Amino acid sequence: MTDRTSVEPVAASEIDGFDHECDVLVVGFGCAGAAAAYEAAAAGADVLVLERASGPGGSSAQSGGELYLGGGTEIQKACGFDDTPDAMYAYLEAALGPNADTAKLRLYCDESTEHFEWFRARGVPFNPTLYESPVWMPMTDDGLMWLGENSWPYNTLAEPAPRGHRPAAPGFAGALLMERLAAAATEAGAVAHADTQAANLVMDGGRVAGVVARKYGQTVTYRARKAVVITSGGFVDNEEMLADHAPILLGHGKVSDGLDDGSGIRMATAAGAAVRRMSVVEIALTALPAMVNRGMLVDGLGRRFINEDVYPGHYSVHAVKHQPGPYWTIIDEEGFESVPEGDRWGLRPAHVAETLAELEQELGMPAGSLEATVETYNRHAEKGEDPYFHKDPKWLRPLKPPFAAIDPRAGFFDAGGGKGTGAAGFTLGGLHTTVDGAVLNNSGAAVPGLYAAGRASSGMHGEGYISGTSLGDGTFFGRRAGRAAARKENE
Amino acid sequence: MTDRTSVEPVAASEIDGFDHECDVLVVGFGCAGAAAAYEAAAAGADVLVLERASGPGGSSAQSGGELYLGGGTEIQKACGFDDTPDAMYAYLEAALGPNADTAKLRLYCDESTEHFEWFRARGVPFNPTLYESPVWMPMTDDGLMWLGENSWPYNTLAEPAPRGHRPAAPGFAGALLMERLAAAATEAGAVAHADTQAANLVMDGGRVAGVVARKYGQTVTYRARKAVVITSGGFVDNEEMLADHAPILLGHGKVSDGLDDGSGIRMATAAGAAVRRMSVVEIALTALPAMVNRGMLVDGLGRRFINEDVYPGHYSVHAVKHQPGPYWTIIDEEGFESVPEGDRWGLRPAHVAETLAELEQELGMPAGSLEATVETYNRHAEKGEDPYFHKDPKWLRPLKPPFAAIDPRAGFFDAGGGKGTGAAGFTLGGLHTTVDGAVLNNSGAAVPGLYAAGRASSGMHGEGYISGTSLGDGTFFGRRAGRAAARKENE
Numbered sequence: 001m002t003d004r005t006s007v008e009p010v011a012a013s014e015i016d017g018f019d020h021e022c023d024v025l026v027v028g029f030g031c032a033g034a035a036a037a038y039e040a041a042a043a044g045a046d047v048l049v050l051e052r053a054s055g056p057g058g059s060s061a062q063s064g065g066e067l068y069l070g071g072g073t074e075i076q077k078a079c080g081f082d083d084t085p086d087a088m089y090a091y092l093e094a095a096l097g098p099n100a101d102t103a104k105l106r107l108y109c110d111e112s113t114e115h116f117e118w119f120r121a122r123g124v125p126f127n128p129t130l131y132e133s134p135v136w137m138p139m140t141d142d143g144l145m146w147l148g149e150n151s152w153p154y155n156t157l158a159e160p161a162p163r164g165h166r167p168a169a170p171g172f173a174g175a176l177l178m179e180r181l182a183a184a185a186t187e188a189g190a191v192a193h194a195d196t197q198a199a200n201l202v203m204d205g206g207r208v209a210g211v212v213a214r215k216y217g218q219t220v221t222y223r224a225r226k227a228v229v230i231t232s233g234g235f236v237d238n239e240e241m242l243a244d245h246a247p248i249l250l251g252h253g254k255v256s257d258g259l260d261d262g263s264g265i266r267m268a269t270a271a272g273a274a275v276r277r278m279s280v281v282e283i284a285l286t287a288l289p290a291m292v293n294r295g296m297l298v299d300g301l302g303r304r305f306i307n308e309d310v311y312p313g314h315y316s317v318h319a320v321k322h323q324p325g326p327y328w329t330i331i332d333e334e335g336f337e338s339v340p341e342g343d344r345w346g347l348r349p350a351h352v353a354e355t356l357a358e359l360e361q362e363l364g365m366p367a368g369s370l371e372a373t374v375e376t377y378n379r380h381a382e383k384g385e386d387p388y389f390h391k392d393p394k395w396l397r398p399l400k401p402p403f404a405a406i407d408p409r410a411g412f413f414d415a416g417g418g419k420g421t422g423a424a425g426f427t428l429g430g431l432h433t434t435v436d437g438a439v440l441n442n443s444g445a446a447v448p449g450l451y452a453a454g455r456a457s458s459g460m461h462g463e464g465y466i467s468g469t470s471l472g473d474g475t476f477f478g479r480r481a482g483r484a485a486a487r488k489e490n491e
Numbered sequence: 492m493t494d495r496t497s498v499e500p501v502a503a504s505e506i507d508g509f510d511h512e513c514d515v516l517v518v519g520f521g522c523a524g525a526a527a528a529y530e531a532a533a534a535g536a537d538v539l540v541l542e543r544a545s546g547p548g549g550s551s552a553q554s555g556g557e558l559y560l561g562g563g564t565e566i567q568k569a570c571g572f573d574d575t576p577d578a579m580y581a582y583l584e585a586a587l588g589p590n591a592d593t594a595k596l597r598l599y600c601d602e603s604t605e606h607f608e609w610f611r612a613r614g615v616p617f618n619p620t621l622y623e624s625p626v627w628m629p630m631t632d633d634g635l636m637w638l639g640e641n642s643w644p645y646n647t648l649a650e651p652a653p654r655g656h657r658p659a660a661p662g663f664a665g666a667l668l669m670e671r672l673a674a675a676a677t678e679a680g681a682v683a684h685a686d687t688q689a690a691n692l693v694m695d696g697g698r699v700a701g702v703v704a705r706k707y708g709q710t711v712t713y714r715a716r717k718a719v720v721i722t723s724g725g726f727v728d729n730e731e732m733l734a735d736h737a738p739i740l741l742g743h744g745k746v747s748d749g750l751d752d753g754s755g756i757r758m759a760t761a762a763g764a765a766v767r768r769m770s771v772v773e774i775a776l777t778a779l780p781a782m783v784n785r786g787m788l789v790d791g792l793g794r795r796f797i798n799e800d801v802y803p804g805h806y807s808v809h810a811v812k813h814q815p816g817p818y819w820t821i822i823d824e825e826g827f828e829s830v831p832e833g834d835r836w837g838l839r840p841a842h843v844a845e846t847l848a849e850l851e852q853e854l855g856m857p858a859g860s861l862e863a864t865v866e867t868y869n870r871h872a873e874k875g876e877d878p879y880f881h882k883d884p885k886w887l888r889p890l891k892p893p894f895a896a897i898d899p900r901a902g903f904f905d906a907g908g909g910k911g912t913g914a915a916g917f918t919l920g921g922l923h924t925t926v927d928g929a930v931l932n933n934s935g936a937a938v939p940g941l942y943a944a945g946r947a948s949s950g951m952h953g954e955g956y957i958s959g960t961s962l963g964d965g966t967f968f969g970r971r972a973g974r975a976a977a978r979k980e981n982e
Contacts, residue, residue, distance in 0.1 A: 006934040008763070099738040240935075244767035244923065247590045247954065270933040272499070272761055276735035279770035301879055303794075322813040366878035368867070376863060387857035388792055432735065442761040443497040444731075463738065 437481025928972025
């Protein structure tokens, strides 16, 4: 039927002597794997970490490195913000919702300052400075950024505070983060086996007892005396799994290191583990907050559909999930010119016109559609209002000719070359876990000896996403899974 | 962790003598189960059917009874339509998409006339008359109805033909359909055990060998010498499964007999079966085609969002999935009065106003929003055009005062009492099956001895739905599963 590799479990009795043994076997050396391995090793367990690539890092190392943390961290205080766990919870419950995992979220918010200090103790540096402007990712090494907290309706639910914590590196900070976390795991005693891909779980009766892996085409077997922790990432790189569970991402770009093939999810479900929310995704559209806030984001029918000052993943997901494409950043000359050169990320107006009638025709929109949208927008903006979507008045200004439209398909820094969809994403669904990372079966009971964290699991997320909540919950629940896996009762 | 009943598989070796034995054990006696049982019995197999309720029927018997069939059935011909399997395929690929299962769909369309004759041979009567008007379900006994085939963009893809085939009963025809199908299965030799709920699959090595069931609180064991066919329906009645897989349906009404608890999906996944598209749902909004076609359907911001003459499930799903609520049918007096009394289904305008400014204020929409929507609609309708959504010109007419708004929350025939959400649905995702109903595991291989059909499986559907495709693919692939289960190689 398909050429999928077998992920079916292997009985321990079929294995004639394991090649390697340990207490806790971690599958995947991204942020969740590093956090789990560190805690398990720090708790005294003998820890092995399998990584399919030639070194640690995974998709985490290629990410922006944002960590969604708050509740009153030292960095927040240094930047002048009084945050609380409750305010953080109120924002995330809404922004990761509907249907965020409130049990996980509550713990995550209540223990967020401790988690922040854990990063610092592992050598992850953060500068006590705020990047104030809305952006996908600052190109500076500022330690704090806004991630939609100050946008409607979230600013009506709790006192807004910026919670995007960034390791002190300009631009992409994931490499620095992972360098420190991998080093911490290693220093704590965890041993990594690179170029080693876990393929099947080993079952001893109903208990997970190890893994069958492949290294350079050879089979290598691992016995885990206490537990296996799956932290092998999501499944955006597996086209069949996307078609089965998250088809909205088919055809779009992939935010991953190319190895998020869902193999950990598959081998665990083959052994009876349950999954949840496999259809939930995060999507990033090539549309810059600095531009859409000053102008607007419209769909293929020339309609606005959201307050553009939300976390940019929110307008991206809203566009791709709910609106007919293509999507366009519409901005006027005054707005475009006011965006600092360094914040333009190579975006240029591909379409410029003196009138909206010309522009909408050029973009293939119905006659009068973009005209009506801008007329309505301008009429309310004159009064500093946005009764449809409640964009912050500071961004509201009537747009004047000449007008421009920017096509997301060009890509940031021309990376899309006009060929892509202008959108890229990753998956958020996965194994059904407790707050301690125990993987549940389809009867709601824990699968003995099996833990998971990171994007191989369904984390705090309901149907929404905010930057830093994947590295955030991957490390936070990775740590909990590592500690739980190392516990004596797993012997 | 949860109070879910265990659905974990039971080893055959743990069962000390089975209470019952058969060749093919069918779990669930709705339309898919009846079709599977009939074919397996007709092929000479010894067939038992387990039904949790006290008699056959399931959700199928409580449905409208529509069967999506075409390609040139006798009823279509009698009504003057020349349909082809290719035209049927073109419509369904688009209307059940994106990402319809093209392999299943191709077979379904190519063999649709044969499938129609199979129903007639089982004693299901169809009248050779067409109900022409758009409607959720005719209250007449006409045998044929339109299901969106003549709406844009579908009418540009293939020659439209009505394909909603209705057993000859006024209104809900599911009971008649199931009476005939259950009788056919019984006459072919299948024996039903009622009040018997399958709880766990019995595994003999890697092979499904039976079921552990409960009847009046007692455990009853069944051995299936050839195969188990799961046709136990979807999971709209299981709140935990909805939260895990299809949270969009949480809080809405349920289109089911109350027993679509996903137990068949759960017991199969516990035994290693794969699922797909668990998040896909069908939703019906209390908004009548006869009214929205004459007026419009708008969202909570007073915006139209679709051509209202599509299959009504399409505008319903589009509203609930993609638009902010609440949703409103907007119609003028002339339009409302032109709807025949019998087609009004008890809907009354709860809000009437001489001006749209009054109406939009009463409905809590932004000032000017509904005014702008109707102004745009009217301006284009004058010219017989709908450049945004392409509603058929026959429905386009400028709306004039007085205007009315109808709230779906009232429910048809006041059944909602203003308390519900105005929407009800069911699930379309389920076990991953081949065109012969073989259930696949997470490695893409068939689970020996396990078949599934109907809403316990993922059928032809991508992300869309059309009335009659659930009874349609449930019976069509139920028949194929029954035949495959009875084959000699399963011995």
